[in-house]
Amino acid sequence: MSGQSSLASVPDHASGKSLAGQTRWRGLVSFAQIGVAFVALLLLGSYLSPDFASAGNFRNLLNQTSILGVLALAQFLVVLIGGFDLSVAAVLALSSVIVAAEAPHVGFGLAGLAAILAGLVLGAVSGVASTVGRVPPMIATLGVAGIARGLAFVVTLKSLLVPIAITNPLQVTLGVFTTTTMAWLALTVVIALMLEFTVTGRRLYAIGGNERASRLAGIPVTRLKIATYSVAGGLSALGGVLFVIRSSSGVPHVGAGWELESIAGIVIGGTQLFGGEGNVIEAMLGVLIYQMISNLMNLVAINPYYQDIVQAAVIVAVVGASALRAGWKGKRT
Amino acid sequence: MGLIYISHRLEEVLRIGDRVTVLRDGAHVVTRPGAGMTQHDLIEAMVGRKLMAPVKTGAPPTGDDVLRVSGLTRRSEFEDVTFAVREGEVLGLGGLVVAGRSELLETIFGARKADAGTIWISGRDVRIACPEDAIRAGVGLVPEERRASGVLLNRSVADNLSLAVIDHLGSGFGLDLKRMRALVAKQIANLSIKTPSPEALAGQLSGGKQQKIVIGKWLAAKVKVLLLDEPTRGVDVNAKSEIYRLVADLAKSGAAIVVASSELPELLAITDRILVLAQGRQTAVLETAKTNEVEVMRYAFAGAKPLAAA
Numbered sequence: 001m002s003g004q005s006s007l008a009s010v011p012d013h014a015s016g017k018s019l020a021g022q023t024r025w026r027g028l029v030s031f032a033q034i035g036v037a038f039v040a041l042l043l044l045g046s047y048l049s050p051d052f053a054s055a056g057n058f059r060n061l062l063n064q065t066s067i068l069g070v071l072a073l074a075q076f077l078v079v080l081i082g083g084f085d086l087s088v089a090a091v092l093a094l095s096s097v098i099v100a101a102e103a104p105h106v107g108f109g110l111a112g113l114a115a116i117l118a119g120l121v122l123g124a125v126s127g128v129a130s131t132v133g134r135v136p137p138m139i140a141t142l143g144v145a146g147i148a149r150g151l152a153f154v155v156t157l158k159s160l161l162v163p164i165a166i167t168n169p170l171q172v173t174l175g176v177f178t179t180t181t182m183a184w185l186a187l188t189v190v191i192a193l194m195l196e197f198t199v200t201g202r203r204l205y206a207i208g209g210n211e212r213a214s215r216l217a218g219i220p221v222t223r224l225k226i227a228t229y230s231v232a233g234g235l236s237a238l239g240g241v242l243f244v245i246r247s248s249s250g251v252p253h254v255g256a257g258w259e260l261e262s263i264a265g266i267v268i269g270g271t272q273l274f275g276g277e278g279n280v281i282e283a284m285l286g287v288l289i290y291q292m293i294s295n296l297m298n299l300v301a302i303n304p305y306y307q308d309i310v311q312a313a314v315i316v317a318v319v320g321a322s323a324l325r326a327g328w329k330g331k332r333t
Numbered sequence: 334m335g336l337i338y339i340s341h342r343l344e345e346v347l348r349i350g351d352r353v354t355v356l357r358d359g360a361h362v363v364t365r366p367g368a369g370m371t372q373h374d375l376i377e378a379m380v381g382r383k384l385m386a387p388v389k390t391g392a393p394p395t396g397d398d399v400l401r402v403s404g405l406t407r408r409s410e411f412e413d414v415t416f417a418v419r420e421g422e423v424l425g426l427g428g429l430v431v432a433g434r435s436e437l438l439e440t441i442f443g444a445r446k447a448d449a450g451t452i453w454i455s456g457r458d459v460r461i462a463c464p465e466d467a468i469r470a471g472v473g474l475v476p477e478e479r480r481a482s483g484v485l486l487n488r489s490v491a492d493n494l495s496l497a498v499i500d501h502l503g504s505g506f507g508l509d510l511k512r513m514r515a516l517v518a519k520q521i522a523n524l525s526i527k528t529p530s531p532e533a534l535a536g537q538l539s540g541g542k543q544q545k546i547v548i549g550k551w552l553a554a555k556v557k558v559l560l561l562d563e564p565t566r567g568v569d570v571n572a573k574s575e576i577y578r579l580v581a582d583l584a585k586s587g588a589a590i591v592v593a594s595s596e597l598p599e600l601l602a603i604t605d606r607i608l609v610l611a612q613g614r615q616t617a618v619l620e621t622a623k624t625n626e627v628e629v630m631r632y633a634f635a636g637a638k639p640l641a642a643a
Contacts, residue, residue, distance in 0.1 A: 054414040199499050205497060209485045216444060216482055217496040217550065218468040275489050 027279070030270050034285050037268075041292050049299040050170035056273075057295070065291040066180040067246065068258060068265065070239040071281070072287045073187055075262040080195075082208045082275030083137035087126060088236040089255030091119050091147035094241025097152050100160035100250025108166055112241040116234050122148055123233020127226030145259070152252035157267075160250040167248040180242040187235070192280045194220075204228065208275030238306040263329055264315040265290040273322045290314070306307050341429050355379055357418045372634060374438050380626035384603040389423055389584070390434045391618065393605040396420035398456070399589035400472075400558045402441060405450030405468040407439040410436040414450070418558070418589035425604035425621065426593035428633045432610035435477050438560045442474040454558060454573035468497060473551030474540075477562040477593075479540065483547040486536030490528050491517040493535050493546045495596060497554040520549040524579065528624075541572020548579055559583060560594045566598065577603050597626045598619075611635050 045052035063332045071088040078085040095115035102111035122144050129140035172179050195201035206214045207221055215221045244250055263273075269286020271278030293314065346353055355378040363378045390409045398417040405414045411433035418424045426434045428588050439445045443461040452459055454506060459470045467474070476482040483495050488558040494517045495502060502513045517531050524545045535543055544564060551559055560623060561580070580603055584590050594600050601609055601621060609617045611631035617632040 197510070199503050199508060202492060202495075202499055202508065205487060206485055206492065209487045210481075212482045213476075213485055214496075216442070216464055216474060216476055219466045219496070220465060276485075 016141055018304055027153045030279070031215070031282060034207065034269060034282050034289070038285055038289055038292075041289060041296075045292065045296050045299070048296060051299055052296065055176055057299070059173070059178065059181075061288075061291060061295050062176060062181040063246065064295065065288050066184040067177070067239050067242055068261060068291060069184040069284055069287050070180075070187060070242060071236055071255075071258055072262040072265045072283065073184075073191055074235035074239075075259070076266045076271060076278065076280055076283045077204070077228050077235075078137070078141075078232045079263070079266060079271055079273065080208045080275060080278055081204055081225055082211060083130060083141075083225070085126065085229070085232050085236075086138060086259045086261070087122065087141040087145035087148055088232070088239070089258035090145035090152070091122055091233055091236035092240040092243060092258070094122075094148040094152040095119055095156070095237035096243045096254060097155040097160060097250035097252050099241055099244045100162050101155050103162055103166050103244070108170070115240055118234040119235070119237025120230050120241070121233070123236070123311045124226055124230040125304060126233065127229030131222045131225050144233075149252075149314070155251065156252055159252070162244055162248045162250065167245055170245045178246070180246050183238075183242055187238075188280060188284050200224070205276060208272075208277070210276070210319045260315055261290065261311070262287070264318055267318045267322045271322075272280045272326060273319060274326055341431070343375050346375070347356060347372065348582050357382070364480035367486065373631070376627055376630040376634065380597065380630055382598050382626075384626075385598045387601070388574075388603045388620070389605060392427075392586075393622075394419045394421040396422075399454065400441075400591070401453040403451045403453075404423070404502050405434060405437070405440060405447060405452070406439050406448050407433075408448050409613075410445075411440075411610065414608075414610075414615050416533075416608050416615070416618060418591060419427070420587050420589060421584050422606070423584050423590045423592060423604045425600040425607035426591060426610065427597065427600050427607050427629050428610035430595060433613040434610055435481070436463050438474060438562050438591065438593055439476075442472060444474070450526070457474040464547075468554060468556075471556050472560065473497070473554060473556035474641050475544070475551065475559070475561040477566070479544055479547060479567065484535050487534060489532045490526070490535055490546060491531040494520045494531075494549050494553055497550050499614045516553055520553050523552065524549045525575075534565070539569070539572070541575070544568050544572065544576060545579070548576070552583070556588065558589045558591070563594055564592065565594070565596070597629055600629070601626065609633050609635075610621070 042053070051057055065106065071092060074088050075085055095118065098115040098118060099108070099111045102114060126137070126141045126144045129135045130137045130141070133140070174182070175184070195204065201225060203214070203219050206217070206219060207224060211221055239297055243254065265287030266278065266283035267273055267286065268289050269283035271283045272284070294307060294311060340346050347367050347370060352364055353364040353367045353370060353375065354364040355375060359381060363545070381393045396419050399420050401417040401496060403415045407410050414437060415538045416424065425484055426437065428434055436445060440447050441461070443466050445464045446462070452461055454470045454472065459466070461467045461470060461472070464474070480486065485496070491513070495513050498516070499508070502509050502516070514531070521528060526545050526549065528542065535546055548564070564576055564580070568576065580590055580592065591606060592600070592604060607619045607621055607624065607629060609619065609629055611633055619628065619632070
């Protein structure tokens, strides 16, 4: 029996070395891929437009990316556990009008808290509907998006301006970093640490990887999924708060298409579309890359309609490529 | 018109068939006229695989009951199942594939809701409504579908091994990575899982190693009761005997073990007693040392009355 045993383990041993190498390098390789794409785009940008590689444009680019970035953080968490959140943009819009309507009366802080609370509740609704209610996440979050968008228009039909005196003290710029950029980066770091170094973080990856096995290992799957949707709603609402800080206005119709753009961004950043795999920092680099493409098209003055077409094509292409890759992997393992 | 009638209900086969054919492991065993054939003849033709040397030897343990199940029922799946497993004992769960073995194990583990019945762990009446309750009570389950329900293919060996105990590895806000690594290293050594690194993806290892990881997850959780559902399906011969060894060692350390298996030679080699289910009803509890394949099969085909649908 021992003779047989050593024979049988030969193939595994033979591949053992390369396997270990693969594992060690896996993280670095995926990071390098995104890094290369990022640098290539930087070089292309500098070549195409003299304005691209300037501190002013970088500040602008980061500032533009930041709010989509916060939505993408929400999206990342939900995609990680095997769902989708099509309500991020509508919740952002609702939050922005709540803040804009209430900040003059109750102060910015309290208005912001109320908006975030609304986001947490709406997110929890998506979570409960998609777990306990067994509604597919796409449908559940689309429904919540409709509710949030409707509520936003109940608050105001037209954009609400916020007195500059309220938002001005909140608009801080340090080098190329604006308030919203700093908030986005700080949140990214917090979520990255949470995912890597906490019990909850490991469990979220496990749920996305194999929900049934996670359940059978004693992970409170339903509770964690509802909490994740809720946090995603809160993050989306925080995006709305940042939107008001940036633009001094609440806009009920803002964010058309941002839910898809947030998905495209994190998928460019290597996030597995069907859950369980992805690195939040790479995902945010993906969002930045996505935003750089549109920034570049603006700088070289491409017709906005063509820009829409290019962006839509990018979304379909990256999501399609990701789905294909997942399919191949499914067949291989 | 010619008719081929396939069934595991032996009396049906004998009543309907002019001629009866028995297949075993995909090979033809016998074809005979149905008239004059008895159920016993059919069963004899169906068994007869090579027996294995017993892994579990010695008299059945006589210690305290660790797991006791009374009147456990899940409508249309199984009914009124009652048994006890002692400290250090391995109880086999035999019967046909449709007998309700997996459903029974999953219900004890809380992955399915029982309609009636009581479960005691170490003499304490426990309410198990979900897997978390079961794990808290010291029960682990190695599920039937390893790839779909047992192992996280796209997570590392370390993540898989620490999955069931990860909530005890916290230190304030974060994970105690040092303790986690120590725990993982200990299990890899204990189970001699040949993995290139604890960080290798479980999906890149062989089926046998994956199964050892799933079992190791419960060893790390120090379970008192381990339920295994077809633990050697789809693993190679060597991994099989290693898994038998693991089960025997775990029993020796005082755990109570329940193994469901479709492979009779396996049940006869690794268990102390065998509980036989037939269409959701418990038809016998046999002492392994005093039984044989034919007897187990006879009980597996007994109790022909099907459960009423819910």
